[in-house]
Amino acid sequence: MYPLTQYPSGWSVLEAVRHLAASWDQENTHEDFPAERLHALAEAGALAAFKAVTPGGSTDALLDVLRAIGGADLSLGRVYEGHVNAVQLISTYGDAEQRATLDIDLEAGRTFGVWNTEPTPGLAIRKVADDRWTLDGAKSFATGAGHLDRILVTARDETGGKQLVLVPIAGEIARADNTGWQVRGMRGTCSGAFDFSDMTIGREGVIGAANDYEREPRFSAGAWRFTAVQLGAVEALVRHLRDHLVASGKSDDPIQRARFATCLTETRSAGLWVRRAAHLAETQAAEAIPFVLMTRGIVEEAGLRTMEAAARSVGTASFFAKSRIDRITRDLGLYLxxxxxxxARDRAAAAWIEEDCWGDDRWW
Known part of the structure; x- marks a missing residue:
C-alpha cells in the first residue's frame, strides 16, 4: 500500500485527505482528468482504506473523506466515489481469489470504477470457451474513460441476466472517446464512451452471480456516497460565501446575513441527513432505501439554494473563471x-406515509 510517508506520524487517512483537500480548495486547476490528485489519494492510503465499511467509525471516516474530496474537487470526488463503489462490490461479491487480486491491485495503487449506463443495445457477454468470455458493446457516461486501470461493468449474459464483469482497461486509450463530453461542469471526470467490442476476459473477471449488482438494499442505499460528495461541495460553497462576506464588509448587511443563515442551516441539516443515511445504509437497515432516497432531495435543495445565494451575494465576481465559487457551482450544478x-422523492414519501422511516423515535 502507498504509505503515509509525507504526513506526520500517526495521521489517519482522513487527516491526510483533509490536509490535501484544504490545499486543493485554494485555487482552480485545469479541468482535465485529476490524475495527480488521484495519485496523491493513493499515497494517502485512501484508495485501499474502505474495501469494507463497518457500522460506526469507518462509516463516519468514509463519509468525511468523501465530503473533504467533494469540497475540494467534485470531479475527483466523483472518480473516487466510483473507485470505492467498485472496490466494495468486488469485496462483497468476488471470491477469495478475486479479493486477493484486488488487494494486490490496491497495494500497487491501481484505480477502479463502475460503469452501468450504456447506449442501445447495451453491453453483452458471451461464453466462448470453458474459461473465456467475450464482450460486445459499449458504455456511456463512463467516468474516467481512458484513465482508469480496472473497470467493473454490467453486461447482459446469454440468459438475460445482468452480470458484473471486471475488465482491465489500462492502456486501452483508443477504445475511449471523450469527444462528446462537452459540458459546463464536471469536465475532469472525462465521462465519455468506451467500446468493449471483442475484448475477452477469463474466469477471474466474472464477479459474483447474475443480477448481484442490483441487489437491495445495497444498490439504492449506496447512493448515500454521492450525496456525501455533493454535500462536501455545498459546504465549500458556504465557506467561500462566508469568506467573501467578511472580506467585502457585506457581513454587516442584515439582508446578506439572512441569506447566509439560510445556506448555513440548510447545509448543516443536510449533513445530519447524510450521516444518518450512511449509517442506515451500511447496516442494511430496513428503512435505509427510503431514507437515502429522501436524503438525495434534501442535499439537492441545499445545493440549489446555496448556489443561488452565492450568486446573489457575490454578484458578477462569482462568474469569473478563477473564482472557486464559479468552479464549484458549475461542477455541482451538473453533479446534482x-x-x-x-x-426518488416520491418513492421515499410513499414509504414514509406507510411507516416512519426515521428509525428511533418514530412518530407513527
Missing part, C-alpha cells in the same frame, strides 16, 4: 443531476 430525482 442524478437519475430520476422526482421519482
Amino acid at each position: 443531476r442524478q437519475p430520476v430525482p422526482d421519482q
Whole structure:
C-alpha cells in the first residue's frame, strides 16, 4: 500500500485527505482528468482504506473523506466515489481469489470504477470457451474513460441476466472517446464512451452471480456516497460565501446575513441527513432505501439554494473563471443531476406515509 510517508506520524487517512483537500480548495486547476490528485489519494492510503465499511467509525471516516474530496474537487470526488463503489462490490461479491487480486491491485495503487449506463443495445457477454468470455458493446457516461486501470461493468449474459464483469482497461486509450463530453461542469471526470467490442476476459473477471449488482438494499442505499460528495461541495460553497462576506464588509448587511443563515442551516441539516443515511445504509437497515432516497432531495435543495445565494451575494465576481465559487457551482450544478430525482422523492414519501422511516423515535 502507498504509505503515509509525507504526513506526520500517526495521521489517519482522513487527516491526510483533509490536509490535501484544504490545499486543493485554494485555487482552480485545469479541468482535465485529476490524475495527480488521484495519485496523491493513493499515497494517502485512501484508495485501499474502505474495501469494507463497518457500522460506526469507518462509516463516519468514509463519509468525511468523501465530503473533504467533494469540497475540494467534485470531479475527483466523483472518480473516487466510483473507485470505492467498485472496490466494495468486488469485496462483497468476488471470491477469495478475486479479493486477493484486488488487494494486490490496491497495494500497487491501481484505480477502479463502475460503469452501468450504456447506449442501445447495451453491453453483452458471451461464453466462448470453458474459461473465456467475450464482450460486445459499449458504455456511456463512463467516468474516467481512458484513465482508469480496472473497470467493473454490467453486461447482459446469454440468459438475460445482468452480470458484473471486471475488465482491465489500462492502456486501452483508443477504445475511449471523450469527444462528446462537452459540458459546463464536471469536465475532469472525462465521462465519455468506451467500446468493449471483442475484448475477452477469463474466469477471474466474472464477479459474483447474475443480477448481484442490483441487489437491495445495497444498490439504492449506496447512493448515500454521492450525496456525501455533493454535500462536501455545498459546504465549500458556504465557506467561500462566508469568506467573501467578511472580506467585502457585506457581513454587516442584515439582508446578506439572512441569506447566509439560510445556506448555513440548510447545509448543516443536510449533513445530519447524510450521516444518518450512511449509517442506515451500511447496516442494511430496513428503512435505509427510503431514507437515502429522501436524503438525495434534501442535499439537492441545499445545493440549489446555496448556489443561488452565492450568486446573489457575490454578484458578477462569482462568474469569473478563477473564482472557486464559479468552479464549484458549475461542477455541482451538473453533479446534482442524478437519475430520476422526482421519482426518488416520491418513492421515499410513499414509504414514509406507510411507516416512519426515521428509525428511533418514530412518530407513527
